[in-house]
Amino acid sequence: MHKATWSTMTLVAGLAVCALPGLAQQAEPTNPFQGNAEAIEQGQQLFRLSCASCHGLNAKGLRGPDLTTGQWTRGGTDAQLFRVIMSGIAGTDMPGARNSDATDDQGWALVAYLRTLSGAASTEDARGNEQNGETLFWGKATCGQCHMVRGRGGRLGPDLSRIGTARSRTALITEIRTPSTSMTPGFRPVTLVARDGRRTRGVRKNEDPFSLQVMDSSERILSVDRSDLREVIEDTRSLMPDYGAERLTDSELDDLIRYLRSLSGRAG
Amino acid sequence: MTRSATRASMIGVVLVCMTTGGLLPDVSAQQPQNSRWTTYSGDDTAQRHSPLTQITPANVGRIAVQWLFQTGAAGRFEATPLVVDGIMYLTGPDNHAWALDARTGRQIWHYQRQLPERLNICCGRVNRGFAMLGDRLYMTTLDAHLVALDARTGNVLWDVEIDNPARGYTATVAPLIVKNKVIVGIAGAEYGVRGFIDAFDAETGKKAWRFWTVPEPSQPGGNTWLGDSWRHGGGSTWVTGAFDPALNLVYWGTGNPAPDSFGDVRLGDNLYTDSVVALDADTGQLRWHYQFTPHDVHDWDAVQVPILADLAIGGAQRKVLMTANRNGFFYTLDRTDGTLLRARPFVRTTWAQEVGRDGRPILLEANQIGAAGTVTCPDVGGGTNWMSPSFNPGTGLFYVTTREVCAKFYAFPQQFLEGHVYWGGAVESIPGEPGYGALKAIDPVTGLVRWEFKYPKPSFGGTLSTASGLVFAGEEDGNLMAFDAASGKNLWRLQTGAGLRAAPMTYMLNGRQYVVVAAGGTVVSLALPEGR
Numbered sequence: 001m002h003k004a005t006w007s008t009m010t011l012v013a014g015l016a017v018c019a020l021p022g023l024a025q026q027a028e029p030t031n032p033f034q035g036n037a038e039a040i041e042q043g044q045q046l047f048r049l050s051c052a053s054c055h056g057l058n059a060k061g062l063r064g065p066d067l068t069t070g071q072w073t074r075g076g077t078d079a080q081l082f083r084v085i086m087s088g089i090a091g092t093d094m095p096g097a098r099n100s101d102a103t104d105d106q107g108w109a110l111v112a113y114l115r116t117l118s119g120a121a122s123t124e125d126a127r128g129n130e131q132n133g134e135t136l137f138w139g140k141a142t143c144g145q146c147h148m149v150r151g152r153g154g155r156l157g158p159d160l161s162r163i164g165t166a167r168s169r170t171a172l173i174t175e176i177r178t179p180s181t182s183m184t185p186g187f188r189p190v191t192l193v194a195r196d197g198r199r200t201r202g203v204r205k206n207e208d209p210f211s212l213q214v215m216d217s218s219e220r221i222l223s224v225d226r227s228d229l230r231e232v233i234e235d236t237r238s239l240m241p242d243y244g245a246e247r248l249t250d251s252e253l254d255d256l257i258r259y260l261r262s263l264s265g266r267a268g
Numbered sequence: 269m270t271r272s273a274t275r276a277s278m279i280g281v282v283l284v285c286m287t288t289g290g291l292l293p294d295v296s297a298q299q300p301q302n303s304r305w306t307t308y309s310g311d312d313t314a315q316r317h318s319p320l321t322q323i324t325p326a327n328v329g330r331i332a333v334q335w336l337f338q339t340g341a342a343g344r345f346e347a348t349p350l351v352v353d354g355i356m357y358l359t360g361p362d363n364h365a366w367a368l369d370a371r372t373g374r375q376i377w378h379y380q381r382q383l384p385e386r387l388n389i390c391c392g393r394v395n396r397g398f399a400m401l402g403d404r405l406y407m408t409t410l411d412a413h414l415v416a417l418d419a420r421t422g423n424v425l426w427d428v429e430i431d432n433p434a435r436g437y438t439a440t441v442a443p444l445i446v447k448n449k450v451i452v453g454i455a456g457a458e459y460g461v462r463g464f465i466d467a468f469d470a471e472t473g474k475k476a477w478r479f480w481t482v483p484e485p486s487q488p489g490g491n492t493w494l495g496d497s498w499r500h501g502g503g504s505t506w507v508t509g510a511f512d513p514a515l516n517l518v519y520w521g522t523g524n525p526a527p528d529s530f531g532d533v534r535l536g537d538n539l540y541t542d543s544v545v546a547l548d549a550d551t552g553q554l555r556w557h558y559q560f561t562p563h564d565v566h567d568w569d570a571v572q573v574p575i576l577a578d579l580a581i582g583g584a585q586r587k588v589l590m591t592a593n594r595n596g597f598f599y600t601l602d603r604t605d606g607t608l609l610r611a612r613p614f615v616r617t618t619w620a621q622e623v624g625r626d627g628r629p630i631l632l633e634a635n636q637i638g639a640a641g642t643v644t645c646p647d648v649g650g651g652t653n654w655m656s657p658s659f660n661p662g663t664g665l666f667y668v669t670t671r672e673v674c675a676k677f678y679a680f681p682q683q684f685l686e687g688h689v690y691w692g693g694a695v696e697s698i699p700g701e702p703g704y705g706a707l708k709a710i711d712p713v714t715g716l717v718r719w720e721f722k723y724p725k726p727s728f729g730g731t732l733s734t735a736s737g738l739v740f741a742g743e744e745d746g747n748l749m750a751f752d753a754a755s756g757k758n759l760w761r762l763q764t765g766a767g768l769r770a771a772p773m774t775y776m777l778n779g780r781q782y783v784v785v786a787a788g789g790t791v792v793s794l795a796l797p798e799g800r
Contacts, residue, residue, distance in 0.1 A: 045682055048694035101389050182699055207724050208745035210761060
């Protein structure tokens with residue numbers, strides 16, 4: 001069949017659940033396939049097809065978080081995992097599988113498979129000092145010039161208020177050390193060359209064959225027709241510099257990531 | 269009521285009444301006052317090329333929206349509407365269907381099939397449109413039925429099961445009318461179904477013939493499957509084919525073998541998957557086949573619309589079949605016997621460098637996939653896909669929306685379980701390489717790309733060619749566009765607000781040429797301003 005679709009079709013996971021207080025009294029549904037070998041096998045196949053591109057083939061996390069630690073940021077009951085898989089997480093890259101025609105059985109099969117992966121809690125996230133990380137974020141590392149957290153900071157980069165639920169530690173290391181290898185849609189850099197040769201650098205919010213919507217380095221939003229430009233250079237380097245060891249030591253990186261992993265979108 | 273409103277509604281009544289009486293009278297010798305679009309690809313040749321010439325390269329810049337029909341249906345539209353005698357017949361997601369006044373966009377009736385709770389659908393709850401014969405409409409359903417509707421009311425006349433949906437069968441194809449038969453294909457290769465093409469009697473719904481796209485071991489081609497793998501061998505048939513009445517042959521593309529990626533369980537060429545088959549229209553007997561991707565492991569269905577034309581090649585007039593394949597190659601075949609005349613890549617292909625004289629691709633290392641993963645171009649979506657191409661006999665060019673994307677393919681062993689996805693692999697996108705798209709004009713005699721117009725994103729919008737020298741095409745960022753068919757110059761565009769996944773069509777009504785496409789959940793109708 002046409003998997004134009006499978007590549008965009010996203011049955012699944014990225015795990016964090018909003019526990020709804022009002023529902024707490026109701027009996028939570030349980031997984032009809034818990035421990036069912038057939039369902040686990042099916043869940044693995046679904047995972048490879050629809051989750052692996054963000055969470056990694058081994059579920060250890062790529063752009064999406066590591067799903068093997070047994071630690072679920074927003075609740076780890078079967079019902080909570082199922083809800084996240086089926087409905088997604090608003091404001092993150094995690095889509096709801098229901099929008100891609102996934103059935104409840106498929107959602108539960110994925111939960112059954114994920115349960116087989118949960119090992120000992122990772123000790124990775126225990127590294128570093130959160131408070132030092134926060135100081136670095138707003139100070140020496142200048143992250144806040146381009147990134148916003150809970151309403152404070154810049155606009156040129158993605159808002160990081162809930163980055164802790166959306167990225168694994170491994171993904172964050174890559175995105176900080178070598179940001180050009182993993183640029184987020186909506187933040188890809190572009191240089192517009194006007195007919196008179198003037199250059200404007202910014203990030204592409206959107207585009208089509210005829211126009212571009214760009215935020216320039218002064219955070220102004222521009223609407224530009226391609227026909228008015230001499231050239232549109234799609235930069236391969238992110239506007240964010242590489243934070244190599246000379247800018248950020250391994251220890252400082254641990255601190256910064258500890259802080260970023262604490263950002264869950266909740267007040268505080 | 270204003271005078272103009274009265275007049276408009278009277279014309280509407282006349283139009284509706286005329287559906288019982290046939291064509292409206294033609295008043296123009298040059299162009300018909302009214303014309304029809306009666307089948308998915310416009311006619312049996314599947315050229316999606318209209319003889320209409322009211323909208324031209326010189327005036328297309330002035331076309332404007334005439335009406336919008338908001339279907340209210342959620343999901344993707346991949347259907348081409350039909351227009352017959354002033355009435356438009358359209359299908360949508362979840363087996364919604366509508367009849368509209370083609371002049372005003374006002375609804376005449378709405379139909380929706382009651383679908384079961386549980387369906388095995390790999391790739392969207394879509395439908396590609398009606399077929400029509402006389403005053404009957406034919407639609408396939410997501411639960412693998414074929415229904416016949418009364419064109420004037422939308423009432424169900426008959427309803428037959430094509431095959432068992434619990435086994436993974438589903439149907440999204442627009443049927444093709446061939447004489448007194450309704451030809452349909454099936455979907456479900458991702459669930460390990462065994463594919464086929466069916467013909468039903470248009471009057472009664474009785475099965476006339478079935479051609480299995482995956483043969484049994486005792487049949488010709490049966491030795492191209494390992495063991496029992498043919499039982500779940502895929503080869504679905506989910507896009508409409510073409511028909512040559514002179515040769516009495518139905519041409520239809522077939523889909524990927526199953527499981528998609530883990531090929532070791534089905535060693536062999538896996539006939540007749542990823543092929544075009546030529547079937548006797550009366551019996552369904554196979555006359556010839558051509559396999560584009562033997563033993564495919566990339567899910568490169570060959571269901572793309574096959575286009576028929578007569579071309580001068582090497583000093584001789586040849587009856588050809590042309591297709592731009594998901595595997596990234598463009599093919600020109602002799603449609604009388606399947607002889608390969610030309611094959612050339614139209615996008616970057618790293619799995620095969622060329623097609624040999626024996627008609628088989630000359631494979632490269634990147635064709636091999638396993639548990640470690642291999643980066644291959646094109647990606648799983650392919651160099652093109654279900655989006656309709658078109659062909660203009662005047663320019664001699666084939667117009668197709670293409671995708672330049674690569675992906676990392678994995679293969680893993682997997683047990684077959686009925687009713688479950690049977691893929692045996694995974695696909696990862698390449699970080700930082702989202703790819704791009706383009707409308708390309710290909711010369712089918714040489715296989716060379718004559719011109720192209722680039723899109724920022726890989727796209728799935730179809731095309732429409734007109735005799736005035738225009739190509740209409742849609743792209744992923746929502747633009748419906750018109751191009752000069754000879755030069756590729758962009759002449760007009762409309763931002764429709766939703767990525768186009770369907771193909772445009774055109775018709776004349778009361779002396780005006782309309783161009784219509786479904787974008788998002790909205791049907792958009794365009795024409796030149798009235799009275800000019």
